[in-house]
Amino acid sequence: MKKAVVLISGGVDSTTTLALTRSQGFACYAMSFDYGQNHQVELESARRIAKTYGAVEHRIIKLGLGELGGSALTDTSIAVPDHSGDGKIPVTYVPARNTVFLSIALGWAEILNANDIFIGASSVDYSGYPDCRPEFFKAFQQLANLATKTGVEGNSIQIHAPLLHLSKAVTIQKGIELGVDYSLTFSCYRPNVAGHACGNCDSCTIRKKGFAEAGVPDPTRYG
């Protein structure tokens, strides 16, 4: 079996990506990050999902990104806002997060002799982060092979973002076909003390809209 590193956050997109990668016959090495996010509860979801969808290994890498501040997801002094839909990059943006995550995944892929890295990013129903856009992934793809021994030796490492051009609704429908149990997933940026989703942040709003458009009940417990 070919090996793949799959980034999983515990949310809808990365869970669907893991199920998809597995269905394509890859041995999946799942990777998550404990980067100082306030919504640490997502890591519990990631653990359950890695187990449920047959990851060979699941690594949760500790990463002192949050201590740099600058994002509502890591800095408790910046409030996570309700979804605005104004098209601006929101304060939940974590500077260079996907670059950092993919870089560490790239290192692990080399160590594992894996030539494929999967990330569940979408540029359709998303929060407007610059590192979720097709041009970002294209640039990272070019970098990946210049940065590594694997690349220098001519064995290309491929970055796959299979949901990049899909709406959340289509992603959910695809996941349902693959048998994904979305009750395992967690999306909210500002869960309450009981760990329930708020229902109004960007991530909850996009999730709810996706389930509604897909005609699938959202198993999330809101509020």
Next chain:
Amino acid sequence: MKKAVVLISGGVDSTTTLALTRSQGFACYAMSFDYGQNHQVELESARRIAKTYGAVEHRIIKLGLGELGGSALTDTSIAVPDHSGDGKIPVTYVPARNTVFLSIALGWAEILNANDIFIGASSVDYSGYPDCRPEFFKAFQQLANLATKTGVEGNSIQIHAPLLHLSKAVTIQKGIELGVDYSLTFSCYRPNVAGHACGNCDSCTIRKKGFAEAGVPDPTRYG
């Protein structure tokens, strides 16, 4: 004063780069990584150097890279070899290390509103790592502005590797002109229990050759 993020490891190149960046009038924000390297002693050097060369701040970011293994610098079951000079990428190569370091520096630069990142890599007297070559930095430069809010908003972030085409000897001469005290620096990949440099690994060999060619006494205590 313009702000710059400067990556410092505690070695000759990054120390020279910090002194150089400071001499160009930048307010320097120094960044190092506790990534599970066996030669942790380099971080003590980095601390002293950041202080001596007037860094406004010095962050040492914890990063669980070492637990992935795959390198003699992080995995104690892989021996750090003597310098061989055979032109192959040595086992001290840490997969994707410079990509990871630059990515985190990129995040910090955005948070600080800094448009400049400095790294002391050289592609002349070096260990043959792929992520020290000009084509790598060119690709990272392209990525940096696609990956970030800063880039999307049209404020370019520049990646500077001012020593990229310099021999170690020329770097040392430049550092001496800038008043760098190289007794503060540490280069060895396999220091002994007393923290003394081995004198024979790639890093020691390249350092010794550099000081010899520069006609400058190497203040390192070997063996």
